[in-house]
Amino acid sequence: MPSSIVFDDELVALLPRLRRFAYALSRTPADADDLTQATVERALRSRGQWQPGTRLDSWLYRIMRNLWIDTVRARGRKDKVEAPAAEADRLGEDPREAMDASVDLARMMAAMQRLPDEQREVVALILVEGFGYRETAEMLGVPIGTVSSRLVRGRTALLDLVGV
Amino acid sequence: MVSDETFFAWLDGELGPGEAARVAAEVEADPELAAKAERHRALRARLTQGFGTIVDAPVPEQILTAAARPAGAEVVDFAAARGSRETRWRSVPQWAAIAATLAIGIFVGTMVPRHDSAPVALEDGKVYAAAALSDALDTELASDPSSGGVRINLTFRDQSGAICRSFTQAAASGLACRDKERWQLRGLFAAPEGQGGAYRMAAGMDPNLAALVTSTMAGEPFDGAREKAARDTGWR
Numbered sequence: 565m566p567s568s569i570v571f572d573d574e575l576v577a578l579l580p581r582l583r584r585f586a587y588a589l590s591r592t593p594a595d596a597d598d599l600t601q602a603t604v605e606r607a608l609r610s611r612g613q614w615q616p617g618t619r620l621d622s623w624l625y626r627i628m629r630n631l632w633i634d635t636v637r638a639r640g641r642k643d644k645v646e647a648p649a650a651e652a653d654r655l656g657e658d659p660r661e662a663m664d665a666s667v668d669l670a671r672m673m674a675a676m677q678r679l680p681d682e683q684r685e686v687v688a689l690i691l692v693e694g695f696g697y698r699e700t701a702e703m704l705g706v707p708i709g710t711v712s713s714r715l716v717r718g719r720t721a722l723l724d725l726v727g728v
Numbered sequence: 729m730v731s732d733e734t735f736f737a738w739l740d741g742e743l744g745p746g747e748a749a750r751v752a753a754e755v756e757a758d759p760e761l762a763a764k765a766e767r768h769r770a771l772r773a774r775l776t777q778g779f780g781t782i783v784d785a786p787v788p789e790q791i792l793t794a795a796a797r798p799a800g801a802e803v804v805d806f807a808a809a810r811g812s813r814e815t816r817w818r819s820v821p822q823w824a825a826i827a828a829t830l831a832i833g834i835f836v837g838t839m840v841p842r843h844d845s846a847p848v849a850l851e852d853g854k855v856y857a858a859a860a861l862s863d864a865l866d867t868e869l870a871s872d873p874s875s876g877g878v879r880i881n882l883t884f885r886d887q888s889g890a891i892c893r894s895f896t897q898a899a900a901s902g903l904a905c906r907d908k909e910r911w912q913l914r915g916l917f918a919a920p921e922g923q924g925g926a927y928r929m930a931a932g933m934d935p936n937l938a939a940l941v942t943s944t945m946a947g948e949p950f951d952g953a954r955e956k957a958a959r960d961t962g963w964r
Contacts, residue, residue, distance in 0.1 A: 576795050583791070584782040597788055604794045672778035690740065691772050692779045697742050709733075716732045723771050 571611055574620045575604065581693065582624055587669070588688035589632045591677055599635070603628040625693070626703050629685060636681055675725040683718030686711055691719065730754055730761070739765055796846075848913060857904050857911035865893055865904055865911045866963075869955055881933065882941060883950040883958065891963045894933070894941055901934045903941060906963045915940045 583600045590596035606627050607614075614623050676684050689700045690711075697715075701708040730738075730751055737743050738751040755761045847861035857865050864878035872880070881894040881901075892905035892914070902916035917934045933941070950958060958964075 572796075576792070579787045579791060579795060580783040580785075583787060584779050587782045588779055597791065601791050601794050604791060608795075668774060668778040669781050672775055687775075691775050697737070697740070712733045712737065716736055719736065719768060719771065720732075723767060726771065726774065 570616065571614065571620065575607060575624070578621055578624060579604070581621070582628060585625060585628060585688055585693055586632075587673060588676055588692045589629075589684060590673070592673075595635075599628060599632055602631050606631060622699065622703055625689070625695075629703070632685075633681070671726065675722055678725055679718050679721055683714050683721070686714040687718040687722060690715055735761065735764075736768070739768055848916070854907070855913040855916075856907075857913060861895070861897075861904075862911055864895065867959070869952070869959065871952055882945075883955045884941075884945045885947060886944045887946045889946075891958055892941075892944055894937060896933075901937050903937060903944065905944070914944060 579600070582603060583596065586596040586599040586603070587593065590599055603624065607624055610627070614620060676687065679687065685704065686700060689695045689703065690697065695703070697708050697711050701711045704711065734743070734747075734751060735755075738748055738755070741748075743751065755765055847857065847859055849856050849858040856862070861878060864880065868878065868880045870880045870883065877897050879896045881896060883891065883893045886892050886905055890906045892903060893911070894903045895901065900916055900918055903914045904911035905914055906912075915937060917936045
């Protein structure tokens, strides 16, 4: 099967997961969907750089993470202090979804926003997306020990924030 | 005493069997550590559940459209494109992407991806069957096993006398009617969430499609002999 076909179909199949990662990184659902769309557009433009036979998901996550970092940097520190807007109503794509789950999503997004960026991405990749430490280290280009220590700090802070 | 790094690596299943057993024993013997493990398991469960709503929710139309339409112009090798038709057709995700961009109801097609081998093509504001869908509508009989992932259901004439055929695919079903030498799509409906694949193929007709068929059909659906005769005379 030609690799371009695999690419297109896998990309579409990976959209729900990519979108979840965007929600874990972003301040608002609108930002998350913009990030997902930007990632898709970038991935399609750069498709020639993907090596068939390697994992497409890791490649896409890396693109998303880099775009997110760019956004964070561009936004600068000035509006970092703003509380994330409550946009829980936008989450109800499906009105039949349990309300509890949507509320919890909004809460989790708000808590994730309180983490430093480098802890948030590690928590998102490992605890939300289910990647292993090694895969995460490779995606982020940092040593596995760094991943491990950021994860300890990130999840400890998160536990305090959401008070499980 | 277990370090935080080791404790969490154990919790995340990152340790080898020997070390994992050692940490597990230590956690079991220490109520404080055991409670910590429980709290962090609960945290992970909440993260999984909260963000899991995103995975279960439909992907917004804009994103699907972006994914279904390559940003750069592609140079397509015609031989490769021909060879890939069937494989592409069989793949559910692309169908899901197209069908999911459609509102529930009759398709007024403004969001058709411009893939070379997409199963639909937009021309002068009308949506036509293309590639493998067009082939299936042209040649396949309801009695045939599905080819290229498309199954033909009913064939009949509409009020204007044009021949129409309903079809089903793993992720979508629809109705197309003859317009000159082509098949114009009258409706395309996404399979309900969670009913893809074989279930979809085995299930009855989508209620929206059934309503469209009922309102379009004049007279009775063709039987096998009439269907075959219609095919052999070019669907006139």
